[in-house]
Amino acid sequence: MSRAGTPAEPSDLIDIDELLAAYYDRKPDASVPAQRVAFGTSGHRGSSLSTSFNEDHILATTQAIVDYRTAQGIAGPLFLGRDTHGLSLPAERTAVEVLVANGVAVRRDSRDSWVPTPALSHAILVHNAGRDASDPARADGIVVTPSHNPPRDGGFKYNPPHGGPADTDATGWIANRANDLIAAGLDGVRRTPFKDLDESTIGEYDFRDAYVRDLAGIIDVEAIRSAGVRIGADPLGGASVDYWALIAEVYGLDLTVVNPDVDPTWRFMTLDWDEKIRMDPSSPSAMASLVARRDEYDILTGNDADADRHGIVT
Numbered sequence: 001m002s003r004a005g006t007p008a009e010p011s012d013l014i015d016i017d018e019l020l021a022a023y024y025d026r027k028p029d030a031s032v033p034a035q036r037v038a039f040g041t042s043g044h045r046g047s048s049l050s051t052s053f054n055e056d057h058i059l060a061t062t063q064a065i066v067d068y069r070t071a072q073g074i075a076g077p078l079f080l081g082r083d084t085h086g087l088s089l090p091a092e093r094t095a096v097e098v099l100v101a102n103g104v105a106v107r108r109d110s111r112d113s114w115v116p117t118p119a120l121s122h123a124i125l126v127h128n129a130g131r132d133a134s135d136p137a138r139a140d141g142i143v144v145t146p147s148h149n150p151p152r153d154g155g156f157k158y159n160p161p162h163g164g165p166a167d168t169d170a171t172g173w174i175a176n177r178a179n180d181l182i183a184a185g186l187d188g189v190r191r192t193p194f195k196d197l198d199e200s201t202i203g204e205y206d207f208r209d210a211y212v213r214d215l216a217g218i219i220d221v222e223a224i225r226s227a228g229v230r231i232g233a234d235p236l237g238g239a240s241v242d243y244w245a246l247i248a249e250v251y252g253l254d255l256t257v258v259n260p261d262v263d264p265t266w267r268f269m270t271l272d273w274d275e276k277i278r279m280d281p282s283s284p285s286a287m288a289s290l291v292a293r294r295d296e297y298d299i300l301t302g303n304d305a306d307a308d309r310h311g312i313v314t
Helices: 016-025 055-071 088-101 117-128 168-183 207-217 221-227 241-251
Strands: 043-047 078-082 106-109 140-144 153-159 202-205 231-234 255-257 299-303 310-313
Touching: 016 088, 043 055, 055 088, 055 140, 055 153, 055 168, 078 088, 078 117, 088 106, 088 140, 088 153, 117 140, 117 153, 117 207, 153 168, 207 241, 221 241, 241 255
Parallel strands: 078 106, 078 140, 106 202, 231 255, 231 299
Antiparallel strands: 043 153, 140 153, 299 310
């Protein structure tokens, strides 16, 4: 009998310590296709446990992004954010080591917290407003996220100055450069160890406040508030958790964060169709806990880990 849609059990959970140890210990072989950097529609994804998302991948990919933005004449700040996956924090720190060593003006979250992809895209667009395509002060960004993938996975995606996902020309260039660097034993990668970084070299940006307060410019919040709609928002353990709470506070909405828990094992999830833990808001199985509460609210919404996807339950 299928366990899809039922709560995860201890045997379904990953070992976070093992995952993190593998990130640093395992070294990819660029001659093995499964261990190479490969960008899909939303960046490079893999797992440290299968030697497809490890420190060397991030060192090489970040250096490749630096080289790409230099070739494109992009010299403005680079906005950097991460989601709640277990591999996201170490990968973010690895990226910072390379970015700072290359003299890139990094902008991290001022709360040292999670950043949804839409909030990072918003930051890029705000900075680039009024700048033409030849302006060297243009900004771009990196989001460390494998989106709705299982907890064992990590992801790393590049957003150019238009704020959205990079096109295949850009990702192909970056992936090829990254794989060349891995094959060369990381010769050509500049790096400053995180423990040696001067905090003054890392800029801060309040992604949450900027994003939430600009929502009123595109959404009729008063119509929602005056209608008295009872909203339940489930971040599904992802990066939107603190954003929903601030949205409710700033705009006075009847909005409840139904599950504010963040846990890199996602022990509170219901299993997806294939009995894996996956934060997919388009899956009735992954959203089963929200479906069970649909009579408590007029509308419920769930997000994936980087909050660029949502599902609705009514």
